[in-house]
Amino acid sequence: MWVSCRRWRLRARRRWSREKQETTLCALSLFLVCVLSACAFVLPADLLLPLAAVNGLLVLHGLAHRGSIMGVVKLGVIQLTITLSLYLLLYGVDHLAQGAVVVGRIILATIPGWWLCITAAPERIGEVLSAFLPSKWAFVVAASLSLLPYMADEVREIYQIQCLRGARITPKALRNPKNWPELVYCVLFPVLIQLLKLSRQMAVAAQSRHFGKSTRATHWHSPRDKK
Amino acid sequence: MKLLELDGVSFNYGSQLAPVLQELKLSIGAGQCHCVSGPTGSGKSSLLNLLAGVLSRPHEGDIWRHPELVTGLVMQDPQTQLLRQTVGAEVAFALENLGIPAENMLPKVQLALRRVGLFLRLDTPVSTLSLGQKYRLMIAAQLVCEPHLLLLDEPWAQLDDHGVSELLAVLRNLIAEGMALVLVEHNAAAFAEIIQHYWQLEAGRLSEGIYTVNDAPVQDVPVRAWGGAHHLGKVLVSAEAFDFCFDGCQPLFSCPQGFQLHAGEIVTLVGDNGAGKTSLLKSLAGMLHLKLRLPLKVLGRKPKLGVYGAELGLLLQRPSRQLFETNVLAEMQFSLNRFELPTARAEQMLLDLELSALAEQSPHKLSYGQQHLIALASLACLQPKVLLLDDPLAGMDKEYYRKVWFLLKRLSAQGSAILMTSHRLVEHSAVSRQLSLRQGLLAEEAIGMEERYVG
Numbered sequence: 316m317w318v319s320c321r322r323w324r325l326r327a328r329r330r331w332s333r334e335k336q337e338t339t340l341c342a343l344s345l346f347l348v349c350v351l352s353a354c355a356f357v358l359p360a361d362l363l364l365p366l367a368a369v370n371g372l373l374v375l376h377g378l379a380h381r382g383s384i385m386g387v388v389k390l391g392v393i394q395l396t397i398t399l400s401l402y403l404l405l406y407g408v409d410h411l412a413q414g415a416v417v418v419g420r421i422i423l424a425t426i427p428g429w430w431l432c433i434t435a436a437p438e439r440i441g442e443v444l445s446a447f448l449p450s451k452w453a454f455v456v457a458a459s460l461s462l463l464p465y466m467a468d469e470v471r472e473i474y475q476i477q478c479l480r481g482a483r484i485t486p487k488a489l490r491n492p493k494n495w496p497e498l499v500y501c502v503l504f505p506v507l508i509q510l511l512k513l514s515r516q517m518a519v520a521a522q523s524r525h526f527g528k529s530t531r532a533t534h535w536h537s538p539r540d541k542k
Numbered sequence: 543m544k545l546l547e548l549d550g551v552s553f554n555y556g557s558q559l560a561p562v563l564q565e566l567k568l569s570i571g572a573g574q575c576h577c578v579s580g581p582t583g584s585g586k587s588s589l590l591n592l593l594a595g596v597l598s599r600p601h602e603g604d605i606w607r608h609p610e611l612v613t614g615l616v617m618q619d620p621q622t623q624l625l626r627q628t629v630g631a632e633v634a635f636a637l638e639n640l641g642i643p644a645e646n647m648l649p650k651v652q653l654a655l656r657r658v659g660l661f662l663r664l665d666t667p668v669s670t671l672s673l674g675q676k677y678r679l680m681i682a683a684q685l686v687c688e689p690h691l692l693l694l695d696e697p698w699a700q701l702d703d704h705g706v707s708e709l710l711a712v713l714r715n716l717i718a719e720g721m722a723l724v725l726v727e728h729n730a731a732a733f734a735e736i737i738q739h740y741w742q743l744e745a746g747r748l749s750e751g752i753y754t755v756n757d758a759p760v761q762d763v764p765v766r767a768w769g770g771a772h773h774l775g776k777v778l779v780s781a782e783a784f785d786f787c788f789d790g791c792q793p794l795f796s797c798p799q800g801f802q803l804h805a806g807e808i809v810t811l812v813g814d815n816g817a818g819k820t821s822l823l824k825s826l827a828g829m830l831h832l833k834l835r836l837p838l839k840v841l842g843r844k845p846k847l848g849v850y851g852a853e854l855g856l857l858l859q860r861p862s863r864q865l866f867e868t869n870v871l872a873e874m875q876f877s878l879n880r881f882e883l884p885t886a887r888a889e890q891m892l893l894d895l896e897l898s899a900l901a902e903q904s905p906h907k908l909s910y911g912q913q914h915l916i917a918l919a920s921l922a923c924l925q926p927k928v929l930l931l932d933d934p935l936a937g938m939d940k941e942y943y944r945k946v947w948f949l950l951k952r953l954s955a956q957g958s959a960i961l962m963t964s965h966r967l968v969e970h971s972a973v974s975r976q977l978s979l980r981q982g983l984l985a986e987e988a989i990g991m992e993e994r995y996v997g
Contacts, residue, residue, distance in 0.1 A: 334644060438631050438638075461627050464669060469863070475829045476864045478848040479856050480920075481880030485848050504866045508906065513622055520623035521635075522596045523615040524683060529641035535634035535651075536644055537664050 674815025
C-alpha cells in the first residue's frame with residue numbers, strides 16, 4: 316500500500332513537470348490579477364480596506380522579487396494631485412474624500428498588474444494567453460509587457476535629456492501649469508514617436524525570426540541555473 | 543548553389559517618393575560573402591530588408607529565392623529588435639516560432655550563444671547588456687535557426703575590437719560550412735579577410751567595387767606635444783579615486799587614481815562594450831542616482847541633473863530620441879531659447895556645417911548621421927564648458943566624421959572640456975589624452991605614435 320502510494324506520487328511528480336508548474340502558476344496569477352483588478356472597481360467602499368491588505372501582500376511579494384514600486388507610487392501621487400484638484404474645482408471641499416476613493420481604486424487596480432509584471436516572465440504570460448487567444452494577439456500582449464521596463468527607462472532618459480537641454484520640465488518648473496504643455500511636446504511626443512518606430516521595427520524583427528510560420532508555436536522554459 | 547537572385551529590382555517607400563533602390567542585379571550563392579558599402583542614407587538597410595523579405599511595400603523586378611532558403615537579418619540597432627526580457631528567451635524566440643519542442647531548445651540556444659562569444663546565464667536580463675553585447679545576442683538569435691543566408695547591418699560600428707575579432711572567427715567558420723553572408727558596412731576593411739564580393743550602393747544603384755568614402759579617420763599626424771600645455775587649462779571636471787557599482791551589484795570598474803578634465807582639451811574614454819563608459823557619462827551629468835555617492839565634481843559642484851544650464855552638454859547614443867520640433871532650425875534653437883542665448887547661433891552653425899539646406903526639413907526624416915550631427919550641433923551652439931559625448935563617431939561616414947571633428951576642435955578652442963567615449967582607439971591629432979576603461983580599471987593611458995586606428 317505504502318509502496319504503491321510512493322509510486323503514484325513519483326509518477327504524478329514526473330507528470331507535474333517544472334514547465335507545467337510554471338505555466339499553471341502563471342495562469343493562476345493572471346486569473347488572480349483579473350479578479351483583484353475587477354474587485355478594485357466593483358467592490359463597495361467599505362470592502363476596499365481588505366482588498367488593500369491583499370494588495371499590500373502583493374507589494375511585499377513584488378519587492379521581495381526586486382521590483383520597484385516607485386513607478387506606481389509616482390502614478391498615484393500624480394493621479395491624486397490631478398483628481399483632487401479637479402474635485403476641488405468642480406464639487407468643493409466636501410467631495411474630496413470621494414476623489415481620494417476614486418484614486419485609491421485606480422491604484423488598487425494597478426498594483427496586481429505591477430505584481431504580475433514583476434513575478435511572471437512575459438513569454439509565460441504569452442504562453443498562457445495563447446491557450447485562448449490567437450497566437451499573434453498573445454505575442455502582442457507578451458511583447459508589450461516586455462517593452463514596459465524598456466519604455467519606462469526610455470521615458471526617464473528622454474525626460475533627463477530634455478532637462479539638460481533646458482526644457483522647463485523639472486519638478487520645480489512643473490509646479491507652474493504653464494509649463495505642463497512643455498512636458499507633452501518635449502517628452503510625450505518623442506516617446507510616442509519612439510513607440511511607433513519601435514513597434515514597426517519589432518514587427519520586422521519578429522518576422523525575420525520566423526514569427527507566424529508555425530501554426531503550433533512552442534514555448535521556451537528557462538532552466539534554473541545550478542550554482 | 544544559388545540561394546537568391548535579384549534581377550532588375552526597384553523599390554521605393556511611396557509612389558510619390560524617389561526610388562530607394564533602382565534596377566538592382568545581384569546573385570548570392572552558398573558560402574559567399576558580399577559586402578555592400580555606400581554613403582549614409584543610401585538605402586543599404588532597405589536592401590538588406592529586401593533580401594530578408596521583410597519589406598512591407600511591393601517592389602518591381604524579379605526576386606528568386608531557393609525554396610528552402612532560411613535567412614537571418616540583424617538590423618543596425620539591436621535595442622529595437624529585443625522581444626524578450628532574458629538572454630535565453632530572446633535566442634529561443636525563433637525556435638518557438640518554428641515549433642521546436644521545448645526540450646530540444648536548450649542545446650541550440652547554448653550553442654548559438656557560444657558561437658558569438660556570449661558566455662552569460664540564460665536568465666540574464668537583456669536590459670543589463672551593453673549595446674555591443676545586445677548586437678551579438680541578436681546574431682545568436684538568428685544563428686540558432688542555422689540560416690543559409692545571414693544579413694548583418696553595420697556590425698563594426700556596434701562592436702568593440704574584441705567583439706569584431708570574435709565575430710570574424712564565427713563568420714569565417716559559418717562561411718566555410720556553406721552559409722552565405724551579406725554585410726552592410728562602412729568599414730569594409732575590418733572584414734576584408736572574409737569578403738569575396740564588394741558592392742557599392744549610391745543613389746539607389748548597385749555597382750561592383752568598394753565605396754571610396756569610409757568612416758575611418760584621416761590619419762592626421764598626432765600633435766600630442768601640446769598635450770601638456772592643454773593641461774594648464776582650468777580643471778572643470780574632477781574625480782577622486784572611486785569604485786563604480788550599481789546598487790546591490792559588484793563594482794563595475796574602479797578608478798584608483800581619479801581623473802581630471804581641463805578646459806580646452808578633448809579626452810577620449812576608450813573601453814569595450816559594457817565596460818561602463820555610458821554610465822560614467824550619465825553620472826557626470828547627474829542622471830544616475832546611485833546609493834554610493836561618487837566623489838565627482840563637475841564645474842565645482844556635485845553632479846545634479848539640470849543645475850548646470852547651458853554650461854554642460856550631454857549627447858547620448860540614438861539622438862533621434864530627443865528630437866521633437868517640426869524642423870531642424872527650431873530643434874537647434876530650442877535650447878538657445880531656453881537658456882536665453884542668441885538664436886542666430888543656430889543659423890550660423892548650420893551655415894558653418896554646410897547644412898543650411900536641412901534647416902526647414904523635419905528632423906525625423908533625416909538619416910542617422912544627419913540626426914546625430916544636428917543633435918551635436920544643437921549642443922555646440924550653447925558653447926558649453928563641459929561636453930560629454932557617448933560614441934559620437936559610431937556609424938558616421940567620412941563627410942560627417944569631418945564635420946563632427948570640425949565642431950569638436952572649435953569648441954575645444956573656445957575652452958570647452960570634451961569627454962567622448964568610444965569602443966576603439968580614436969586616432970586624431972585633436973585628442974589630448976586618453977582614459978582607458980579596460981578589465982574593470984579606469985586609468986589614463988599614453989597614446990603611442992605607433993598606435994593606429996583599428997579597422
